[in-house]
Amino acid sequence: xxxxxxxxxxxxxxxxxxxxxxxxxxxxxxxxxxxxxxxxxxxxxxxxxxxxxxxxxxxxxxxxxxxxxxxxxxxxxxxxxxxxxxxxxxxxxxxxxxxxxxxxxxxxxxxxxxxxxxxxxxxxxxxxxxxxxxxxxxxxxxxxxxxxxxxxxxxxxxxxxxxxx
Numbered sequence: 001x002x003x004x005x006x007x008x009x010x011x012x013x014x015x016x017x018x019x020x021x022x023x024x025x026x027x028x029x030x031x032x033x034x035x036x037x038x039x040x041x042x043x044x045x046x047x048x049x050x051x052x053x054x055x056x057x058x059x060x061x062x063x064x065x066x067x068x069x070x071x072x073x074x075x076x077x078x079x080x081x082x083x084x085x086x087x088x089x090x091x092x093x094x095x096x097x098x099x100x101x102x103x104x105x106x107x108x109x110x111x112x113x114x115x116x117x118x119x120x121x122x123x124x125x126x127x128x129x130x131x132x133x134x135x136x137x138x139x140x141x142x143x144x145x146x147x148x149x150x151x152x153x154x155x156x157x158x159x160x161x162x163x164x165x
Contacts, residue, residue: 033131040127042120052077054124056087057096060113061121067102068111078159096120 037051059076060068073084088111091097096117099109113121136144 033135036131036134037127040124040131042123042127052079052087053091053096054121054128056091057113057117057121058124058128060097060111061118061125064113069108070111073111091117 034051042054055077056073059073063072070081070084070088073079073088074081077084079087088097088099092099095114098112098114100112102108102110139147
């Protein structure tokens with residue numbers, strides 16, 4: 001069944017009886033994106049790695065020359081300390097990053113990409129650009145701007161709801 005057909009049908013009801021069309025649409029889109037990522041060259045090369053590894057490597061590449069620490073990754077990706085710690089450890093194990101001591105503070109370790117990490121980051125960027133083009137094909141600039149604003153608002157709504165609990 002074509003994805004769009006699913007959303008032209010009568011809305012499905014959750015156990016609470018509410019319309020879940022937005023959640024359902026986002027779930028299906030997320031699944032389709034994941035399947036596309038699974039078929040990329042970079043994912044084939046590192047099939048044991050998750051998507052967040054690529055985002056972290058891209059962040060490190062974008063901030064090359066700056067001192068980046070685990071706390072910067074926590075903030076940039078809204079991740080908990082343990083999640084970032086596991087991600088950094090896995091990237092280091094795969095020789096994609098290095099942690100180096102900082103002269104001013106022995107407790108801090110700066111995170112930098114290795115040459116292998118830089119090469120893979122460029123491959124991931126190319127894969128992401130292809131996926132972005134595929135996802136946004138046929139959208140006007142105004143539609144893309146509106147879509148990104150809606151998604152950002154949803155993210156803010158869910159963040160605020162978590163903080164209120």
